[in-house]
Amino acid sequence: MTSILDLDPRWRALQDMGGVMDIGFDHPSAWPHGERGDQPFVKLGDDQLASELCRFGEDRFICATLALPIRGSDEHVVFALWVKVPNEGFYAYIETFDGAASPAPFDGKLSSDLGPLANLGAKVSLEFNDTSTRPTATLAQGATDISLDDLIDLYEATGTLSRDDLSKS
Incomplete structure (x- = not known):
């Protein structure tokens, strides 16, 4: 569809490069210890970071x-982002890995920098589907869609893609 x-x-250049690329954040913005990179798990003192969970000081993240949706198209961009959650929600989510039922939806705070789309600390609602998928986040305030310009800005900020890559013929 056009x-x-x-x-x-x-x-058109983005489509020629394979289309919309999802954006993933390695760690919450509050994490001071650097990227996890290829390591499955990082532990520094009591602070811990894995691909799905993070504990930093007294804070817990999922x-x-x-x-x-991308304005002007039928496509979506998907973000793998971090949400600071209450301890009860964090531990209820962990219990699902051992077969417990998914927790009821609860709220947290955005802990990934989405630039113009939402402020750090913005309220985020989390809904839990099953243990084979990450929870689904919904911004309580902020963007409900994204412009191409904002997408390109986020690609640059996260190192996903350079604006110059889209101007090459």
Whole structure:
């Protein structure tokens, strides 16, 4: 299906590169110890970081997915982002790995920098599907969709893609 974005050379270049790329955050913004990288687990003192969970000091974080439609197209970009959650929610989620039922939805605070889309600390609602998928995040305030310009800005900020990559013919 043709979209209005098909008229934008940056969109066409992105499509030529394989299409919309999802954006993942290695760790919560509050994590001071650097990237986890290829390591499955990082432990520094009492602080711990894995691909789905993080404990830093008294704070607990869960990695969740947020899907936003891209204005002018039928496509979505999916973010793997971090949400600071209450301790009770964190431990209820951990229990699902041992077969417990998924917890009821609860709120947390955004802990990944989404630039113009939402402020750090913005309220995020988490919904839990099953243990084979990450929780689904919904921003309580902030973007409900994303512009191509904002997407490109986030690609640059996260090192996913350079704006210059989209201007090459």
